[in-house]
Amino acid sequence: EAAVTQSPRNKVAVTGGKVTLSCNQTNNHNNMYWYRQDTGHGLRLIHYSYGAGSTEKGDIPDGYKASRPSQENFSLILELATPSQTSVYFCASGGTAETLYFGSGTRLTVL
């Protein structure tokens, strides 16, 4: 069964602090994605990757970095967290649009 695991599930950070959100997939999918979900905005693409060593900017990359050290792992890094980055973050993996699987999400609060 396709599996995408995110950690942590919840995170409280202080403004200016560094935050790393982790994602692991066991689907052997090449493509991985980071989205944030805010009411009224739907799912907005932050960064994505086509495979190990690859990261691409999505629609709202400012303030975020991504790292794909292996096929299985894809991290989202907030070097200097701001309150505007308070949101729910979803990681997903997929071979095609028809095979997109999401993790359970990380609720991030930046105080």
Add this chain to the structure above:
Amino acid sequence: QQQVRQSPQSLTVWEGETAILNCSYEDSTFDYFPWYRLFPGESPALLIAIRPVSNKKEDGRFTIFFNKREKKLSLHITDSQPGDSATYFCAASAVDSNYQLIWGSGTKLIIKP
């Protein structure tokens, strides 16, 4: 530029009624239209999807109606149940965009018992 638009932003219907969620798009190269459902605290999950070769797709109480000429589609949920209360996202992708999904802003559906 918002390529996939959803309406209404929120919708409340009574249990047993039909909920109608709307979606429109701009890019005529889109060839895959999934609807995802998101329950609070859970992951978005694929509910039902359609390709432009069809104008209708049914799966139990869920039906997509697709109008290629007007670039519109709608999700009909018949005999709505309180358990259908969730946020529903329309999305679209094209084969020449490496299957990147373009997402609508979502419709929050509330079913009142």
